[in-house]
Amino acid sequence: MIKATHIKNIGSEAGKSATIQGFVQALRVQSKIIFMNVRDITGVLQAVVTIDNPNFETAKGLSLESVVRITGTVVEAAQAPGGFEMQPESIEVLSVSAPELPIPVVSQKGGEETEAPIRLDYRWIDLRKPEKAKIFKVWTEFEKGWRKYWSDNDFIQLYPPAFMSTPSETGAEVFEVNYFDRKAYLAQSPQFYKQMAMASGLERVFMVSPVFRAELSFTTRHLTEFTGWDFEMSYIESHHDVMDAEEGMIVEGLKQVKATFPELDITVPAQPFPRIPMAKAKEILKSLDIPSPEEHDLSPEEERAISEYVKKEFDHEFVFITDYHKSKSAFYHMRHEDDNDRSKRADLLYKGIEVTTLAQREHRIDILEKQALEKGMDLEALKDYLNFFRYGVPPHGGAGIGPGRFIMKILDLPNVREATYLPRDVKRLNP
Numbered sequence: 078m079i080k081a082t083h084i085k086n087i088g089s090e091a092g093k094s095a096t097i098q099g100f101v102q103a104l105r106v107q108s109k110i111i112f113m114n115v116r117d118i119t120g121v122l123q124a125v126v127t128i129d130n131p132n133f134e135t136a137k138g139l140s141l142e143s144v145v146r147i148t149g150t151v152v153e154a155a156q157a158p159g160g161f162e163m164q165p166e167s168i169e170v171l172s173v174s175a176p177e178l179p180i181p182v183v184s185q186k187g188g189e190e191t192e193a194p195i196r197l198d199y200r201w202i203d204l205r206k207p208e209k210a211k212i213f214k215v216w217t218e219f220e221k222g223w224r225k226y227w228s229d230n231d232f233i234q235l236y237p238p239a240f241m242s243t244p245s246e247t248g249a250e251v252f253e254v255n256y257f258d259r260k261a262y263l264a265q266s267p268q269f270y271k272q273m274a275m276a277s278g279l280e281r282v283f284m285v286s287p288v289f290r291a292e293l294s295f296t297t298r299h300l301t302e303f304t305g306w307d308f309e310m311s312y313i314e315s316h317h318d319v320m321d322a323e324e325g326m327i328v329e330g331l332k333q334v335k336a337t338f339p340e341l342d343i344t345v346p347a348q349p350f351p352r353i354p355m356a357k358a359k360e361i362l363k364s365l366d367i368p369s370p371e372e373h374d375l376s377p378e379e380e381r382a383i384s385e386y387v388k389k390e391f392d393h394e395f396v397f398i399t400d401y402h403k404s405k406s407a408f409y410h411m412r413h414e415d416d417n418d419r420s421k422r423a424d425l426l427y428k429g430i431e432v433t434t435l436a437q438r439e440h441r442i443d444i445l446e447k448q449a450l451e452k453g454m455d456l457e458a459l460k461d462y463l464n465f466f467r468y469g470v471p472p473h474g475g476a477g478i479g480p481g482r483f484i485m486k487i488l489d490l491p492n493v494r495e496a497t498y499l500p501r502d503v504k505r506l507n508p
Contacts, residue, residue, distance in 0.1 A: 222333030309475030
């Protein structure tokens with residue numbers, strides 16, 4: 078492999094010969110001098126080619142976004158981007174770009190950005206923009222923090238399958254696929270497999286896996302496929318133990334992002350996060366004159382309003398809405414002992430949007446079967462799942478997290494598609 082210097086480190090090569098490689102971001106060709114900006118994943122460096130340089134004609138014939146490898150002397154130049162420039166000794170053209178780009182990489186000053194659907198058609202070019210690449214640098218650091226918590230607290234990583242013999246959730250939002258001589262379903266979550274791990278005695282597990290939702294939804298927060306983060310814990314007392322754990326994960330994640338990107342306006346939240354039972358949240362919303370379309374769930378408008386209330390009253394960007402009605406809970410959610418109409422479920426809102434659903438699970442087989450029947454589910458179709466609970470399983474609970482929504486809110490992006498490498502929605506299957 079050619080030993081090249083990343084542009085962010087080019088200052089350490091001042092006065093010496095170095096090699097850089099990247100895309101031609103800008104090209105100003107004059108009669109006797111060419112100014113060429115080259116961009117790699119870390120930054121931009123200006124290369125200056127004078128007419129007496131043997132590489133002049135090569136530089137003159139370049140097109141924007143061609144890929145080059147340049148070796149030359151690094152010199153200080155106060156007027157250049159980053160304060161340094163290169164005087165090329167050699168220019169190697171690694172790949173030639175077509176002269177007309179379908180979307181611009183560098184937008185003109187005052188110009189509007191290309192519409193999102195067109196940019197997503199050319200996502201690989203869109204991601205050449207430093208601000209787009211930064212989205213996934215932030216995501217990487219955010220996940221590092223979560224993994225630090227998982228590692229420090231003895232979580233085991235598992236890798237669940239995407240094919241399931243039966244839907245993992247109630248409802249019809251499931252992709253049915255042909256699986257040889259029978260039907261299979263793409264996992265709406267790794268829920269069953271997390272719980273199997275608890276029955277296996279693994280005690281604490283986490284998973285990073287694709288999640289599929291066949292929802293005819295066109296909102297800024299919904300996708301038909303997204304990456305989910307999931308964790309499950311044994312020997313809990315209630316769903317509050319799950320909330321405690323997720324708080325620790327979020328704090329570590331945001332601390333990592335803040336340390337790596339100090340220029341971002343990141344608030345590392347205080348613990349514990351505010352926790353408001355659903356019934357109380359509805360009372361608060363009523364007092365704020367916010368309309369409530371559903372008695373036992375929150376609309377997007379209500380999520381935003383209760384988050385604004387929490388920010389004002391508690392100076393906190395997060396709030397757990399707890400103790401959902403059984404009609405809005407999965408059959409495997411444990412109910413409260415003193416109120417069978419309420420489940421030990423909570424949703425986490427961050428800056429006005431739901432980013433997590435969590436619950437204590439029902440681990441007692443007789444109650445689990447009863448609740449499945451209440452939901453109109455076929456016990457025969459659930460037999461493999463139900464068998465997990467016939468031979469001893471600890472009390473447990475866990476969460477399903479939408480990291481794309483976290484990133485969307487951390488960076489104040491207008492749409493979760495912007496926080497997704499290659500988004501999949503009702504209309505999009507390419508690239």
